[in-house]
Amino acid sequence: MTATAGTPADTPSTSTAEQTDQTGPAVRAPGFPMERACPYQTPPGYDRLRESGPLSQVALYDGRLVWLVSGNAEGRALLPDPRLSSDTDRPDFPFLTERLASQRFDALPLIGTDDPEHAHQRKLLTSGFGIRRIAALRPYIERTAEALLDRMVGGGDRADLVTAYTLPLASDSTFALLGVPEEDRPQLDAWSRRALFPADAADADSPAQAFQDILDYLRDLIARRERVPGDGLIDDMIASARNRDGADPGGVDLEGLVTICSVLMVGGNESTSSTIATSVLALLEHPDQLAALRNDASLTAGAVEELTRLISVTDALQRVATEDIEIAGRTIRKGDGVIISTMLMNRDPNAWEDPNVLDIRRKAGRHVAFGYGIHQCVGQNLARAEMEIALNTLLRRVPSLRLSVSPEQVRGSVPHALLGGVAELPVAW
Numbered sequence: 216m217t218a219t220a221g222t223p224a225d226t227p228s229t230s231t232a233e234q235t236d237q238t239g240p241a242v243r244a245p246g247f248p249m250e251r252a253c254p255y256q257t258p259p260g261y262d263r264l265r266e267s268g269p270l271s272q273v274a275l276y277d278g279r280l281v282w283l284v285s286g287n288a289e290g291r292a293l294l295p296d297p298r299l300s301s302d303t304d305r306p307d308f309p310f311l312t313e314r315l316a317s318q319r320f321d322a323l324p325l326i327g328t329d330d331p332e333h334a335h336q337r338k339l340l341t342s343g344f345g346i347r348r349i350a351a352l353r354p355y356i357e358r359t360a361e362a363l364l365d366r367m368v369g370g371g372d373r374a375d376l377v378t379a380y381t382l383p384l385a386s387d388s389t390f391a392l393l394g395v396p397e398e399d400r401p402q403l404d405a406w407s408r409r410a411l412f413p414a415d416a417a418d419a420d421s422p423a424q425a426f427q428d429i430l431d432y433l434r435d436l437i438a439r440r441e442r443v444p445g446d447g448l449i450d451d452m453i454a455s456a457r458n459r460d461g462a463d464p465g466g467v468d469l470e471g472l473v474t475i476c477s478v479l480m481v482g483g484n485e486s487t488s489s490t491i492a493t494s495v496l497a498l499l500e501h502p503d504q505l506a507a508l509r510n511d512a513s514l515t516a517g518a519v520e521e522l523t524r525l526i527s528v529t530d531a532l533q534r535v536a537t538e539d540i541e542i543a544g545r546t547i548r549k550g551d552g553v554i555i556s557t558m559l560m561n562r563d564p565n566a567w568e569d570p571n572v573l574d575i576r577r578k579a580g581r582h583v584a585f586g587y588g589i590h591q592c593v594g595q596n597l598a599r600a601e602m603e604i605a606l607n608t609l610l611r612r613v614p615s616l617r618l619s620v621s622p623e624q625v626r627g628s629v630p631h632a633l634l635g636g637v638a639e640l641p642v643a644w
């Protein structure tokens with residue numbers, strides 16, 4: 216693959232690059248990631264990607280050509296394929312923006328790690344995110360949703376739903392699961408926002424600094440909890456890591472726990488918050504679907520799946536090939552970057568009827584918005600519980616909810632390509 220074009224960091228790419236396609240004459244590859252027109256619909260440029268077949272080529276910010284997978288069947292074959300690596304330490308890992316490439320957090324745990332190391336890390340978490348543990352957390356999430364809405368509605372007749380409701384709900388739920396002390400949560404929230412949404416930061420602190428602050432905080436917290444254990448997931452992980460220390464060379468040490476907790480905090484909260492807020496926007500723009508959900512709360516679980524499918528907030532999953540892979544008549548060569556679009560997979564007309572239509576009665580549970588294969592989202596039970604509770608409580612408590620700006624004025628996430636959806640949602644009631 217060749218490198219010919221470039222765009223500034225953190226801007227959606229409008230560039231194209233010469234494509235050395237195996238099947239015909241050179242064509243221009245569209246730039247990626249692409250600008251969205253609507254926070255819950257595919258960017259307009261995705262039509263061309265779909266038309267180019269289940270695998271096509273796109274140009275990254277530095278002109279590097281990588282594969283873009285849009286086909287549902289092809290994505291489902293590739294995501295579990297061990298010949299595709301998630302290792303963010305590899306020099307040829309296809310970061311989506313210059314900023315992400317330059318940050319290169321050392322060996323990002325779980326999501327940026329391959330088996331067997333990944334499996335060791337994941338084992339620490341699975342019981343903590345199991346259905347029983349999340350069911351036990353539901354009353355806390357419900358109480359938090361009510362309290363946040365008390366404050367929001369009591370504070371006037373308009374608010375930004377993200378800062379007033381969806382983000383604190385998502386992060387408080389994760390912090391409660393982990394066992395983070397309540398008084399520390401607002402500061403952690405501020406750091407994780409800055410780590411993910413640098414363009415929103417009011418001050419000049421860099422995302423890398425915010426991430427460092429989170430790591431320092433966690434180091435301190437874990438040291439304290441080693442001395443005086445609590446009853447959160449952090450304490451369970453400390454206990455298992457300590458049991459394995461020394462005994463198992465693949466085990467996770469206590470410093471490893473620090474980065475695992477940081478990934479949970481930074482990644483999980485924003486993706487859930489953004490999905491909830493974007494769901495509210497989509498429902499407000501589809502009054503028939505909104506009315507159906509309001510009138511029949513038993514539709515909520517299905518609506519959550521459908522909205523998660525449609526929004527696919529973590530759209531572009533990045534991998535690098537460690538061997539040649541033949542698929543759909545193409546050869547992905549060793550060292551090639553591969554971007555798997557969950558949004559396009561979730562709207563593949565070969566897999567879904569009327570895929571662009573929001574239909575909360577659809578059986579949407581087989582979507583891949585939570586990924587597929589060994590990295591499939593460990594927090595999905597928590598995310599589903601939060602979404603169900605957040606939507607139900609909001610629709611019941613604030614029946615006159617509406618946008619306080621025109622839909623075109625709703626600001627989408629900064630296009631740094633980790634997360635889609637909305638950055639804020641100005642509402643009134």
Ligand code: HEM
Binds near residue numbers: 483484490529
């Ligand atoms: C609607 C909300 C969410 C969405 C759409 C989402 C989506 C995803 C996706 C697509 C992956 C796979 C990434 C890949 O294959 O490269 C993933 C992995 C992950 N998610 Fe989520 N997620 C959500 C909520 C959460 C929550 C609430 C948490 C935890 C608090 C969480 C923690 C993680 C972790 C730790 C991984 C890495 C798992 C591994 O590599 O084994 N996520 N998520």
